[in-house]
Amino acid sequence: MDDLDSALFGKPVESKAKPTLGNIDSLFGEPKKTPAKRAAVSFLDASPAAATTSEARARSTLDDLFTDKPATQPTTTSTSAATSTIRKKDDENDLEKLWKSKLSKKDDDHRIEIEDLENTHQKQISKLNNDHAEELERMKIAYERQLNTVQQSAEQFKDVSSVVNKVDNLSSSIQQLAGSVTATAERSVLDKEAQLRAREDQLEHREQRFEEEKRLFDNERKELYQLNARLKEWSRLNAEKQAFKEDQQSILQHIEKQMMAIETSKSAFFNEQHDLILRITAERQLLEHDKNEFHGKRSVDVKRLKEEASELQWRAQQILLAEKQIEDMKKHYEKKVKQLQDLEISLMEECLEMENLRNHPSRQPDPKEIKGMAHRYIPAESSLGRATPQSEQPEFPLRSENATTVLKKHAEFLERYMGQKVQLPMCARTELSNQQHNYGWDPMFNNHKMNELDRNAT
Structure with missing residues (x-):
């Protein structure tokens, strides 16, 4: 142009510079300002001024951590450790x-x-x-x-x-x-x-x-x-x-305390041993004195024991005689008990016969039936008293009641079949109540048996 x-x-x-x-x-407009080249920043070198102190401290800490300390280094206190x-x-x-x-x-x-x-x-x-x-x-x-x-x-x-x-x-x-x-x-x-x-x-x-x-x-x-x-x-x-x-x-403190306790107990043990030796000496002297007295009294005691042995022998003979008398009395008692049982059986037979005659005048009672029912109503042997061996037991059970007691026991039965009340003396009634309490006799049980007997008879 x-x-x-x-x-x-x-x-x-005008002379212009050749493009x-x-x-x-410059041919097409304003010269472009090239952006300043950004320096490559390595994160390894970032903020060196801020991290110098921390890195130095960390390095010193790491050296302290992983460096072997000498064996003679003194132990630190709890405050320095914290x-x-x-x-x-x-x-x-x-x-x-x-x-x-x-x-x-x-x-x-x-x-x-x-x-x-x-x-x-x-x-x-x-x-x-x-x-x-x-x-x-x-x-x-x-x-x-x-x-x-x-x-x-x-x-x-x-x-x-x-x-x-x-x-x-x-x-x-x-x-x-x-x-x-x-x-x-x-x-x-x-x-x-x-x-x-x-x-x-x-x-x-x-x-x-x-x-x-x-x-x-x-x-x-x-x-x-x-x-x-x-x-x-x-x-x-x-x-x-x-x-x-x-x-x-x-542990060291505990060991020290134990050592002190052991020393204390040791001194106490020595003192106690000394006292014990003194006591043993005194007891030994006293034992010698007692031994001398014992030897003095032994002859007197031997004489007295011989006299007591002869007396015991005489008493043993008396006991044997008493046992023989007891056996005789027991045989006599068994004989009396047998007689009492026979009396009870006869009494029951008479009562039943009277009842049958009153209710059924034409009927004759069967002796076997009367005897079996009478045996059923005989009270059981009392559990009181001394138990006898199996070889010494008699063929019939022992009775602890006498004839008066048996009559008192069957008073209600007699009243029922005779139609009138049997009056017992005050002493007999008191004795009957005591025997009921002692031997466990229950009149309700006898009433129940009597009712059963009535039903059978009917």
Whole structure:
């Protein structure tokens, strides 16, 4: 355009710098300010000033943890142990916060860098499209201006040949200019593509570096977990060690108390042994005195025992005579009891015979039936008294009642069958009640038997 103006209108041409790759952006507008290259931040080096103290403290703590202490080191007190435990917990918390801050900062930087690269790529593509559209529009406007200029020059100058020559020259210059512009645009596109490839390579390199840093971070995190596990194990061992020391101290105190108690009991035992020896000596003297007295009295006791033995022998003979008399009395008693039983049987027979005669005058009682019923109503042998052996028991049961008692016992039976009340003396009734209480005789039982006898007779 400048050459065309100078050729047509004789305007001076200002020398302009030839467009190169360095100022290619000046052809299409404002030169793009390249964004400042963001320095790659490694999360291993992040916030060194803030983490220097914590890392140094953690390193010193780790050296203290995993360095073998000499065997002659004195044991720490409970206060120093608690302080070291609190300090180690604080160091653990600081170290954990440091690694968390590094990881979060590294993630934020990586995200911001990816967003910047994407925005820059989109802006460059949109700017290239806009520059290409503006260049085409500018070329169209220039061509129209040149046509207008040619028309005006044709009207002003009649020399058609010169105008045609100028137009040819202008067309050739336009073609040259269009070729140069096309080459410049292609070069700019190639440069932009090269820049994009370089940025993509840089981004890929940064991604590889990020992966490497991530792998290192994973390794460090594993080491940190192992370190935490070792710290927990060390804390547990320290707690067990402290508990063992406390138990050992308590055991030592208990042993000391036992030793003091043993010493006290030992002294008391010695004193008691001394007193016991004195008492044994006194008892021995007393025993000698008693022994002498015993030997003095033994002859008297032997004589007295002989006299008592002869007296006991005489009493044994008297007891044998008494037992013989008791046997005779027992035989006499059994004889009397048998007579009493016969009397009871005869009494029952007479009562039944009277009843049968009163109720059935024409019927004769059966002697066997009367005898069997009478035997059923004979009271059982009393359980009181001394039990006799099986070989010494008589053929009939022993009775503890006399004839008067038996008559008193059957008073109700006699009243029932005789139709009148039998009056017993007061002493007999008192004796009967006492015997009922002592021997367990129940008149209701006899009444029940009498009722059964009435039913059988009917």
